[in-house]
Amino acid sequence: MDLAISDDQRLHGHLIGRQGSRADLNTPVLVVEADALDRNIARMAALAAQKGVRLRPHAKTHKSVEIARRQLAAGAVGVCCAKLGEAEALAAGGIAGLHITSPVVAAPGLARLAALNALSERLSVVCDDPANLAQLAEAGAGVRPLGVFIDVDPGIHRTGVASPEAAAELARIILSQPSLRYEGVQMYCGREQHIEDFAERRAAIAERTDYLRTVIAALEAVGAPPPVITGGGTGTHRIDLELGVFTELQVGSYIFMDDQYAACDLTGAGADDLPFERSLFVETRVVSANATGLVTLDGGFKAFATEGKPPTPAAGAPDGAFCVFMGDEHTALIGKGVETHLRPGAMVRLNPPHCDPTVEHYESYHLLRGDTLVDIWPVSARGRAR
Amino acid sequence: MDLAISDDQRLHGHLIGRQGSRADLNTPVLVVEADALDRNIARMAALAAQKGVRLRPHAKTHKSVEIARRQLAAGAVGVCCAKLGEAEALAAGGIAGLHITSPVVAAPGLARLAALNALSERLSVVCDDPANLAQLAEAGAGVRPLGVFIDVDPGIHRTGVASPEAAAELARIILSQPSLRYEGVQMYCGREQHIEDFAERRAAIAERTDYLRTVIAALEAVGAPPPVITGGGTGTHRIDLELGVFTELQVGSYIFMDDQYAACDLTGAGADDLPFERSLFVETRVVSANATGLVTLDGGFKAFATEGKPPTPAAGAPDGAFCVFMGDEHTALIGKGVETHLRPGAMVRLNPPHCDPTVEHYESYHLLRGDTLVDIWPVSARGRAR
Numbered sequence: 001m002d003l004a005i006s007d008d009q010r011l012h013g014h015l016i017g018r019q020g021s022r023a024d025l026n027t028p029v030l031v032v033e034a035d036a037l038d039r040n041i042a043r044m045a046a047l048a049a050q051k052g053v054r055l056r057p058h059a060k061t062h063k064s065v066e067i068a069r070r071q072l073a074a075g076a077v078g079v080c081c082a083k084l085g086e087a088e089a090l091a092a093g094g095i096a097g098l099h100i101t102s103p104v105v106a107a108p109g110l111a112r113l114a115a116l117n118a119l120s121e122r123l124s125v126v127c128d129d130p131a132n133l134a135q136l137a138e139a140g141a142g143v144r145p146l147g148v149f150i151d152v153d154p155g156i157h158r159t160g161v162a163s164p165e166a167a168a169e170l171a172r173i174i175l176s177q178p179s180l181r182y183e184g185v186q187m188y189c190g191r192e193q194h195i196e197d198f199a200e201r202r203a204a205i206a207e208r209t210d211y212l213r214t215v216i217a218a219l220e221a222v223g224a225p226p227p228v229i230t231g232g233g234t235g236t237h238r239i240d241l242e243l244g245v246f247t248e249l250q251v252g253s254y255i256f257m258d259d260q261y262a263a264c265d266l267t268g269a270g271a272d273d274l275p276f277e278r279s280l281f282v283e284t285r286v287v288s289a290n291a292t293g294l295v296t297l298d299g300g301f302k303a304f305a306t307e308g309k310p311p312t313p314a315a316g317a318p319d320g321a322f323c324v325f326m327g328d329e330h331t332a333l334i335g336k337g338v339e340t341h342l343r344p345g346a347m348v349r350l351n352p353p354h355c356d357p358t359v360e361h362y363e364s365y366h367l368l369r370g371d372t373l374v375d376i377w378p379v380s381a382r383g384r385a386r
Numbered sequence: 387m388d389l390a391i392s393d394d395q396r397l398h399g400h401l402i403g404r405q406g407s408r409a410d411l412n413t414p415v416l417v418v419e420a421d422a423l424d425r426n427i428a429r430m431a432a433l434a435a436q437k438g439v440r441l442r443p444h445a446k447t448h449k450s451v452e453i454a455r456r457q458l459a460a461g462a463v464g465v466c467c468a469k470l471g472e473a474e475a476l477a478a479g480g481i482a483g484l485h486i487t488s489p490v491v492a493a494p495g496l497a498r499l500a501a502l503n504a505l506s507e508r509l510s511v512v513c514d515d516p517a518n519l520a521q522l523a524e525a526g527a528g529v530r531p532l533g534v535f536i537d538v539d540p541g542i543h544r545t546g547v548a549s550p551e552a553a554a555e556l557a558r559i560i561l562s563q564p565s566l567r568y569e570g571v572q573m574y575c576g577r578e579q580h581i582e583d584f585a586e587r588r589a590a591i592a593e594r595t596d597y598l599r600t601v602i603a604a605l606e607a608v609g610a611p612p613p614v615i616t617g618g619g620t621g622t623h624r625i626d627l628e629l630g631v632f633t634e635l636q637v638g639s640y641i642f643m644d645d646q647y648a649a650c651d652l653t654g655a656g657a658d659d660l661p662f663e664r665s666l667f668v669e670t671r672v673v674s675a676n677a678t679g680l681v682t683l684d685g686g687f688k689a690f691a692t693e694g695k696p697p698t699p700a701a702g703a704p705d706g707a708f709c710v711f712m713g714d715e716h717t718a719l720i721g722k723g724v725e726t727h728l729r730p731g732a733m734v735r736l737n738p739p740h741c742d743p744t745v746e747h748y749e750s751y752h753l754l755r756g757d758t759l760v761d762i763w764p765v766s767a768r769g770r771a772r
Contacts, residue, residue, distance in 0.1 A: 024493070288489055290552075330545070
């Protein structure tokens with residue numbers, strides 16, 4: 001085997017540009033509607049530009065050099081990465097302005113962070129702990145200072161400092177370290193992103209933004225006004241732009257959408273008023289059709305995010321049919337008469353329940369225009385969870 | 387980047403054989419206790435040999451050429467694969483006697499199946515549909531006949547024929563096709579594997595085995611006695627061996643174990659009497675410790691199987707501490723005083739809730755003896771879900 005050729009390139013590279021080649025794809029396969037993706041990128045860029053807010057889209061969603069390039073071309077100042085390994089993969093693809101949104105705390109990671117900082121311009125990382133700041137100061141003592149954002153816990157206790165006073169204490173240390181560059185403050189309200197009702201989500205995020213204002217005031221009081229205030233997500237982007245505290249948004253899922261965000265009223269005009277299009281799907285096929293009212297599709301726990309609901313039919317299934325996971329490799333499509341409409345080999349397109357952990361299962365995106373495969377893009381940082 | 391070097395080799399290759407190198411691993415990382423793995427392989431081989439039953443371990447669990455080699459060296463007649471792509475990857479690593487346990491029904495897959503059959507000796511695949519048999523007969527019309535097992539639905543309607551009569555009809559067609567080799571019958575009772583109580587599981591599987599006897603009788607009645615009767619799993623292996631109907635076992639998870647199987651009484655002597663050792667773990671690290679009674683570990687939905695319960699602490703955590711998922715990248719470890727015992731950077735070893743979809747997230751196994759990394763094995767068929 002030639003390791004330099006991905007399995008997807010081996011299976012599908014020859015199909016690129018061939019009319020109708022969607023039907024020749026081996027399934028399950030992760031597909032992206034290329035034009036819908038482009039429109040989503042342009043829409044979010046326009047919203048942010050209108051308000052004069054920087055975009056630093058979260059690359060944990062796509063982990064793709066190609067998609068990051070398109071976001072930068074649309075005006076993004078860089079991209080966020082959840083983990084150092086993602087940042088390494090994107091930097092290797094020529095992406096700059098990388099911000100790592102989780103702390104890097106252990107010796108092996110700190111050595112890699114120092115190496116990446118020497119290679120990559122405008123690199124930054126969050127910090128929520130004074131002992132970690134000392135380690136970061138060492139990592140930044142090379143070619144150029146390392147950028148640091150103070151991470152603020154919005155109340156879920158995942159990461160971040162626990163009080164405005166703790167934030168001010170970190171700022172004081174950062175400003176005293178010549179090998180660190182004070183970038184500002186980050187607060188990511190993960191829990192609030194998926195509150196389905198707009199008014200309820202707005203109230204929750206307004207309350208958290210009030211808290212963020214107290215953090216900013218504490219920073220200003222010690223002579224450390226944050227140059228950048230970064231955070232927000234697809235669920236709250238309209239509210240964040242309206243409240244006007246964040247100067248940089250870390251939106252991620254807007255490029256693809258998924259069932260979880262499609263269930264949210266993102267604009268206040270109802271969940272049917274989706275401001276972004278679904279662009280990400282998994283194409284599957286029927287592999288067995290011997291039962292009444294049930295056929296078996298060829299993707300299961302290893303083909304989808306599984307921490308929530310199962311996927312939903314997007315195309316190819318009769319109205320009213322629904323999915324139930326059937327283990328690692330299969331999903332049942334259940335509905336009246338499905339076994340007569342959909343014989344083995346029939347293609348059924350499914351919506352991912354949650355985009356990020358669905359993408360994680362795949363080596364590549366298969367880009368479609370209509371029924372034609374137009375490109376294959378690697379999931380460049382696949383599995384880079386460290 | 388040199389694509390021929392995996393990211394794990396780049397990060398950890400230099401640590402192989404270095405005393406105490408476990409502490410230098412970047413986390414989250416998938417580790418295997420090498421000696422426990424070897425003992426598990428030997429134990430199942432001995433059990434099967436004692437009863438004169440063939441072992442064809444299921445490689446969907448490990449997807450690894452190295453582990454398949456060890457299973458073959460211990461006497462296995464081959465390995466099972468859930469998908470054609472897994473079989474291709476294992477065949478490329480020199481593994482023969484491959485049996486594909488899900489139907490291959492679509493044109494692109496059938497072409498690949500024909501190519502693989504030309505390369506790989508003793509290849510077989512299941513079938514549950516007469517139209518598919520005609521396709522398989524074409525795929526087998528090359529260098530050598532293609533082996534076919536009749537797949538029998540045990541009642542969950544995932545795959546398999548729905549009646550003894552349907553099985554007999556398929557057998558008749560298989561025997562009439564010179565390009566097909568009649569291998570026998572497969573019935574996999576997936577639902578029964580995880581019934582935690584031994585007596586309850588035994589009763590369920592005995593009832594299903596009675597049904598399988600009626601299928602076998604129907605095959606014998608049309609002059610098609612099955613040469614091989616394949617199925618079973620780690621949950622039912624003792625019962626399958628005792629009932630004596632299966633002539634070949636497809637056990638998979640016994641090599642690693644996981645929380646789901648550890649909760650089952652596998653021998654009838656209680657769930658504490660684990661006949662196999664846990665050999666698979668995920669090493670994680672604390673990345674944030676600012677809350678009372680909670681620290682944050684660096685693996686989440688992208689580091690574990692997520693369709694069931696969260697992982698559990700295996701080592702490094704205080705007694706009574708437990709885990710809660712905190713999104714794509716993080717898991718909370720909750721317990722009295724954890725934030726004082728475990729500061730950022732501290733390693734915590736977790737048990738995977740379910741082995742197969744946990745492995746799927748990783749590029750490699752990191753083999754440990756004590757605290758020393760002794761080897762890195764690729765997850766050869768990672769992501770080969772098609």
